[in-house]
Amino acid sequence: MLKAAGVGIGDEVIVPAFGNIEVAEAVTLTGAMPVFADIDPATYCLDPAAVEAAVGPGTVAIVVVHRFGRPADIAGLHEIGQRHDLLVLEQGESETPYAEVAQRRERAAYLDRRLRGVRTPEGGGGHTYQQYVVRVPGNGRPDRDAFARAVRARGVECRVPVKTPVHRMPGFRRDVFLPETERAADETLSLPVDAALTRREMNRIVSACNALGGLLQPAF
Template identity: 80%
Template sequence: MSTAAMLRAAGVGLGDEVIVPAFGDVEVAEAVTLAGGLPVFADIDPGTYCLDPVAVAAAVTGRTAAVVAVHRFGRPADVPGLLEVGRRHGLLVLQEGESEEPYDEIAQRRQRAAFLDERLKGVTTPEATVGHTYQQYVVRVPGNGRPDRDAFARALRARGVDCRVPVKTPVHRLPEFRRCVSLPETERAADETLALPVDASLTKRDMQRIVAACNALGGLLQPAL
């Protein structure tokens, strides 16, 4: 069942607010609109990139009917924390899951992620939390008032590393959903995150090339004097 269908089945309709993340795909906000509701954006936890229960609680109003928790990059959202917010305020909490994958493929991605965790320098590697399947291996390239992440990505691609920006534009910046809302962690994540390859098809030599390319670019991350 689609998110819009689940919302309609739960009685969410015209005028109801539904709290969703802005860091990610636009489809969740569109599903709220299709159900007749109004998407309200709350900030993310900087470690998980999923909705922060504290931010969700702060976004609740008398018109809030539901929360949609989105699992991001293979890392589960804080569903217990969000359910507690829902219990306190009488809200429906729905989950937008990521597609299930074969165990062997997940195990190989975790192995490659561990390889990168141990060797990468100059970037912030993802937290190795329980249940992380590494659908995407997302690092942070901190900025110094310059577009360091973008320069870093271009330099990696020039060295043959197939990296990509996971969320180019947060949903609250899009014209159809533009909101005057403070989402500092969402903004920071959109500016700093970069997904490195951890596909099961990658060889050890491929992984070594990724590490060598990233570590050779550490100078891009040094603060300007």
């Protein structure tokens, strides 16, 4: 789509650094330069204010990536695109049947009510919970990685959704200040929320996480 729109050498395209190295790679394949903008800490998608600050004379496009089932502020980003005459492209997530989304939301609500010591995701905004991503702030105590190891030891599968932001990867290193991206990469952990999970399995997730809750300061 970038090539079809005429994006090429000498152009700049604003992209997120939180995940999806493929987006930055696609920009470089056109000969253009990816410019990384920070994310909104609630949605993990591009923050319109950060995008506005990243627009420069060479900017021709914005690539918006919807993250974890929570859509970006597409209206705000399109408004920036219209004001600066920029192409706005979206990378969505795979379509999920409505019944499965409803079950994920039910399980997410269950975790929201019962988890302690972690910051649960903000709902609303059409969240489909492709992933249920919590925050595990260190606060000088056990960090996200230690928390993940302990949860796995209790029989709960979990994973770090974005291990390294793109602006820290070889070939894309930039001297850019992205505090929310850095914080999210250090604190986020994806817990199971599949539609197939049984109530017993959900209880195991809660018990495993809450057993460690006393080791963490409450996350506000």
